[in-house]
Amino acid sequence: xxxxxxxxxxxxxxxxxxxxxxxxxxxxxxxxxxxxxxxxxxxxxxxxxxxxxxxxxxxxxxxxxxxxxxxxxxxxxxxxxxxxxxxxxxxxxxxxxxxxxxxxxxxxxxxxxxxxxxxxxxxxxxxxxxxxxxxxxxxxxxxxxxxxxxxxxxxxxxxxxxxxxxxxxxxxxxxxxxxxxxxxxxxxxxxxxxxxxxxxxxxxxxxxxxxxxxxxxxxxxxxxxxxxxxxxxxxxxxxxxxxxxxxxxxxxxxxxxxxxxxxxxxxxxxxxxxxxxxxxxxxxxxxxxxxxxxxxxxxxxxxxxxxxxxxxxxxxxxxxxxxxxxxxxxxxxxxxxxxxxxxxxxxxxxxxxxxxxxxxxxxxxxxxxxxxxxxxxxxxxxxxxxxxxxxxxxxxxxxxxxxxxxxxxxxxxxxxxxxxxxxxxxxxxxxxxxxxxxxxxxxxxxxxxxxxxxxxxxxxxxxxxxxxxxxxxxxxxxxxxxxxxxxxxxxxxxxxxxxxxxxxxxxxxxxxxxxxxxxxxxxxxxxxxxxxxxxxxxxx
Amino acid sequence: xxxxxxxxxxxxxxxxxxxxxxxxxxxxxxxxxxxxxxxxxxxxxxxxxxxxxxxxxxxxxxxxxxxxxxxxxxxxxxxxxxxxxxxxxxxxxxxxxxxxxxxxxxxxxxxxxxxxxxxxxxxxxxxxxxxxxxxxxxxxxxxxxxxxxxxxxxxxxxxxxxxxxxxxxxxx
Numbered sequence: 001x002x003x004x005x006x007x008x009x010x011x012x013x014x015x016x017x018x019x020x021x022x023x024x025x026x027x028x029x030x031x032x033x034x035x036x037x038x039x040x041x042x043x044x045x046x047x048x049x050x051x052x053x054x055x056x057x058x059x060x061x062x063x064x065x066x067x068x069x070x071x072x073x074x075x076x077x078x079x080x081x082x083x084x085x086x087x088x089x090x091x092x093x094x095x096x097x098x099x100x101x102x103x104x105x106x107x108x109x110x111x112x113x114x115x116x117x118x119x120x121x122x123x124x125x126x127x128x129x130x131x132x133x134x135x136x137x138x139x140x141x142x143x144x145x146x147x148x149x150x151x152x153x154x155x156x157x158x159x160x161x162x163x164x165x166x167x168x169x170x171x172x173x174x175x176x177x178x179x180x181x182x183x184x185x186x187x188x189x190x191x192x193x194x195x196x197x198x199x200x201x202x203x204x205x206x207x208x209x210x211x212x213x214x215x216x217x218x219x220x221x222x223x224x225x226x227x228x229x230x231x232x233x234x235x236x237x238x239x240x241x242x243x244x245x246x247x248x249x250x251x252x253x254x255x256x257x258x259x260x261x262x263x264x265x266x267x268x269x270x271x272x273x274x275x276x277x278x279x280x281x282x283x284x285x286x287x288x289x290x291x292x293x294x295x296x297x298x299x300x301x302x303x304x305x306x307x308x309x310x311x312x313x314x315x316x317x318x319x320x321x322x323x324x325x326x327x328x329x330x331x332x333x334x335x336x337x338x339x340x341x342x343x344x345x346x347x348x349x350x351x352x353x354x355x356x357x358x359x360x361x362x363x364x365x366x367x368x369x370x371x372x373x374x375x376x377x378x379x380x381x382x383x384x385x386x387x388x389x390x391x392x393x394x395x396x397x398x399x400x401x402x403x404x405x406x407x408x409x410x411x412x413x414x415x416x417x418x419x420x421x422x423x424x425x426x427x428x429x430x431x432x433x434x435x436x437x438x439x440x441x442x443x444x445x446x447x448x449x450x451x452x453x454x455x456x457x458x459x460x461x462x463x464x465x466x467x468x469x470x471x472x473x474x475x476x477x478x479x480x481x482x483x484x485x486x487x488x489x490x491x492x493x494x495x496x497x498x499x500x501x502x503x504x505x506x507x508x509x510x511x512x513x514x515x516x517x518x519x520x521x522x523x524x525x526x527x528x529x530x531x532x533x534x535x536x537x538x539x540x
Numbered sequence: 541x542x543x544x545x546x547x548x549x550x551x552x553x554x555x556x557x558x559x560x561x562x563x564x565x566x567x568x569x570x571x572x573x574x575x576x577x578x579x580x581x582x583x584x585x586x587x588x589x590x591x592x593x594x595x596x597x598x599x600x601x602x603x604x605x606x607x608x609x610x611x612x613x614x615x616x617x618x619x620x621x622x623x624x625x626x627x628x629x630x631x632x633x634x635x636x637x638x639x640x641x642x643x644x645x646x647x648x649x650x651x652x653x654x655x656x657x658x659x660x661x662x663x664x665x666x667x668x669x670x671x672x673x674x675x676x677x678x679x680x681x682x683x684x685x686x687x688x689x690x691x692x693x694x695x696x697x698x699x700x701x702x703x704x705x706x707x708x709x710x711x712x
Contacts (some may be wrong), residue, residue: 045692116689122649122666123691205650205665247548248558269583270652270663272670276585280573287565294561298554353572354581357661361652361687428656430687435695439683442656493550502548526587533591535666538649540691 004083006073007392009090013070014385016098017063018468021378024058025464027051032417032457036450037435048434049114049540056117057108059374061136062101064223067381069094069143071226072170074388076150078486079164079233082157085149093142100135103128114540116432118216121192121208124537130193137181147174162498165249166233166488172253173225175505179261179512180222183214195537202534206273207527213264214520217286221260223373227380228252231300231333234387236489238329241307246491248299250502252292258511259289262519269356278523279353285519286351293344297337304333306492328403332383335411339375342415343368346422361432364425367418374460375414382407382467389474390481398473402466409463417456420449584662584672590645592666595621601645608632615639622664623647625693627684632699634676635706641673652688655701663688676703 031051034042077084084090106128107113113125151163151171163171191203191211232249236242243249265282268274308319325331346368349355359365386403390396397403427445429436436443501507545555575581595601601621607629609617618640621628634640644653646664654661662670676682686697 045695049689049692049694114692120650120689123689205667209665245549245551245554248554251548251558270661271665272584272586272588272662272668273665274585275587276582279583279585280576283572284569287569291558291561291565294564295558298557298561302554348568352568353583354576355572357583357654357659360654360661362654428654428683428685430654430685432687432689433695437696438685438698439681439700441681442683499547530587530589532589533593533667535592535649538691 005077010070010074013066017066020058020062024055027055029457029461032453045434053116075166075170079166080154093139097136097139100132104132122535122538127196144174169229169253172257176257177222180218183211187211204532204534213267217264218260227377235333236303237487238327239307243489243491244299244302252295255292262515266351270360283353328386329383332379336376343371359425362425363421363429366431367421370418395477396479406466413456413459420452423449586671588669617641620644622651625697627699630699633702644670649690650688655682679703679705
């Protein structure tokens with residue numbers, strides 16, 4: 001029976017995510033056209049900043065949260081081979097999050113929350129925007145609880161056994177998100193919401209930004225985690241091979257769990273409200289968080305090599321051609337790795353204490369996170385969907401060929417969009433502008449990359465529509481699925497006995513708390529120790 | 541000494557890669573730290589508070605006192621206010637190759653500033669004074685662009701910075 005796997009719950013979550021995604025891509029195309037003053041009739045700062053705010057909220061909060069929840073629920077049941085800890089509660093969390101999205105959407109669509117997805121105090125939004133955001137986050141906390149309790153229930157039923165890698169990573173992500181979301185939750189509950197309701201007169205913008213930075217870096221790892229889990233636990237089998245090392249996956253997940261949260265100050269390098277020493281401390285952690293990504297790159301490419309050689313590939317590079325590139329999971333992994341490499345180079349500049357100043361808040365930054373998030377992360381969301389949709393619906397995918405074309409288009413579109421953005425950033429173009437009324441000499445240099453970005457945006461829109469169409473048509477497919485079970489990759493070496501630290505979380509949670517107190521304790525406390533001057537709310 | 545990673549991974553190549561990754565991360569941090577200390581390159585981090593609603597009542601940020609001032613040691617201090625939607629004073633002129641200390645405060649919301657092709661940049665946060673020091677090696681016309689979304693007029697928030705050749709006259 002399929003019932004214990006709760007495919008309906010997973011599908012409902014993922015569909016909400018992909019509908020939000022399609023709407024957000026449409027807005028993105030409007031933005032690339034509006035931004036360069038090409039069509040004067042389209043020009044409108046209200047519409048532009050409303051669109052940017054909605055695009056960011058839909059992509060960053062709605063697509064991600066629901067996709068992660070859906071994938072997590074299906075991973076919990078299929079990898080642990082047991083029902084969810086509490087299915088009615090999981091549905092409650094889903095509806096709570098949906099209500100939160102609808103509540104936040106109302107002020108966004110009526111022009112009362114054009115504060116971007118990073119909230120931007122002392123610009124103020126209508127209180128329902130903040131309440132909606134809180135409900136979405138609380139809904140995601142229900143998911144975290146489900147993941148942690150499901151794992152604990154399984155451990156109790158299987159003493160001494162090793163938690164399957166897919167669920168180990170998912171649980172690590174749930175724990176990380178609980179810590180990550182505390183920053184933004186504190187900002188909204190203690191500062192922005194009471195302030196927007198008129199209960200307090202002012203907010204300290206320095207404190208607000210410090211709390212947001214707590215969330216702002218690790219949230220991208222919350223988004224990225226499912227991609228890594230698919231790399232390690234789904235791709236090797238789809239490529240026709242094995243995972244090089246189960247333990248390396250665990251090590252990467254643990255490092256992401258511990259290091260991601262206490263390093264948010266690289267978003268605050270240009271902020272005058274934190275001292276240089278703290279910024280430097282956070283930078284060293286930021287560099288360290290590259291290590292789990294480097295480990296993942298090695299293990300995943302090596303696993304692909306194993307598969308290629310098993311399929312008869314010879315020589316230094318012969319195995320690459322032998323890989324089954326007509327499998328969406330394999331193709332997406334290859335393309336994701338390339339985009340991760342490009343994006344990673346840019347990321348080191350952003351993360352650098354002294355180099356950040358040259359590109360801070362320019363279009364370079366937009367290019368960087370569209371490569372890592374829109375590229376690497378989201379292309380793996382597509383691959384996960386293409387792999388799981390047949391399992392969840394019981395029907396074969398509507399068209400594998402269309403899926404492959406869609407992935408290629410997404411990759412090409414993303415490069416055409418983001419590489420010129422890096423150039424725009426080096427040429428000084430600020431991000432988040434709706435027009436370019438600047439010195440002509442400066443603006444002239446931006447024209448060619450801006451033309452490219454429109455082409456990129458249109459390619460991405462076509463790709464996004466192909467995805468939604470393919471998934472939608474799968475539900476009506478007459479052909480029953482050939483392999484109904486999720487096939488998790490086997491490691492090359494079977495695990496005799498997993499070290500206790502790599503099969504549990506207690507020690508690591510303690511370590512995060514120590515690291516967080518060390519890196520955020522004084523920087524937050526200072527706002528209560530010195531005389532500060534808050535800001536009153538400002539409308540846009 | 542036995543490799544502490546040995547219990548974790550069987551593959552010696554993989555272990556070497558993990559050590560190399562760690563080494564890379566440490567190396568990048570070390571190089572950046574070295575440059576920060578030896579060339580004194582730091583992001584704006586003065587942690588100095590100010591009441592943004594009363595800037596006009598402070599001596600430093602009162603309207604008459606804004607702009608370029610020469611210090612005793614020959615360096616310059618530029619005092620500016622950022623407010624929707626402009627930087628004040630809107631035209632600044634400084635000589636090449638001279639240390640310029642910028643001190644900026646916001647009169648309303650969050651702003652940011654950067655001048656393309658220079659490393660002059662800071663966030664300007666209500667309630668705080670931003671300070672950074674830089675110098676401009678190349679004469680020419682530069683723009684100060686607001687780079688933090690500050691409202692619907694954000695795009696038009698920019699001003700002019702002119703850098704004149706030091707030998708050809710210098711600052712007024």
